[in-house]
Amino acid sequence: MENVVDGNGGGSGLVMTELIRIKELVKQLEVHLRDCPDLCKHLAEQIFTVTERSIGSMISSRHFDCRKRSAANAGIDSPPGTLVKANRKRKMMAKEKLQVRVSSAGGGEDDGYSWRKYGQKEILGAQHPRGYFRCTYRKTQGCSAIKQVQRADEDPAFFDVTYHGTHTCVHKTAAAVAKEPPAAPNPDARSLLQSLSSSLTVNTEGLTSGPQQGWSSTTPFSFSPAMSGLTPPVEHCPSSTQSTAVNCFGQGVSLSPSLSQLELSPTTSDSSHVPMNPFEAERRAESELQQIVSALALVGAATSMPEPPVELEDFDVSIFLV
């Protein structure tokens, strides 16, 4: 099946972006904590799991519809047998799909992976062409990840990015970090935590929309880096020419195609599963995020950081749900 994370007005898409970023960072954190106490790894796994559940809740709650896209996705409803004769295009479309909307600060293209453009098309009814990208390491590593980037008609400041397939390569970010001497993983871990904290800026102000406004105004749910004086990790960001903190971890900019690897419960969008009450899903997502914060604080302590990486009181986190 495929998982579609629709921008859906850009709000929940932003949340998804943040959560995806969390997940990516945690995965990297885990790598660099391999010679730390087992507790660190356990906590990283915990964060990972919680994030996954949160994303699943959001998807379930927002009724992301994988069928509302163009007729090009018609293969979705086809019986499995039709894939037997699938050509390249059909194979691609049958893969997992992740759709997000990102701000233009990163051009919709700086997501930590290395892409090579292989085509551009004017799309009927769209004001802007669609760019087609595949993983740079397609040849060398056989990575089949593909993404499409198209500037949003409604708001040119945003890009709709659709990922197909999963990265099987050792992607750029991981490779860059791997250059670091294995003997000094803790500074990296700390940087990653800082990055994670910096990226956790989600706005809840828009939650008043619709009937589900229960936890918006009354929930000062917030992260705060408490990082004043600490510089963001530069080496983590593959973009070398621009302000890394903004472009890599700024609002809505950073995202990871790794969500397509999440193996989100296939029942989240299937008929066999009773759709979660949107309100309940959002409440659960909030709870899960708070668990993330708690776990992060423990991770910070376990990695001998002078102070916890996150403090609930200091963070300014809100979630857009337009």
Next chain:
DNA sequence: CGGATTTGACCGGT
């Protein structure tokens, strides 16, 4: 010079 991008042609699905 090698890798990345551009862009018109081509292909398959609808």
Next chain:
DNA sequence: ACCGGTCAAATCCG
């Protein structure tokens, strides 16, 4: 026939 996705030659760029 039309459209979206991909190919590949030409071109660009460091």
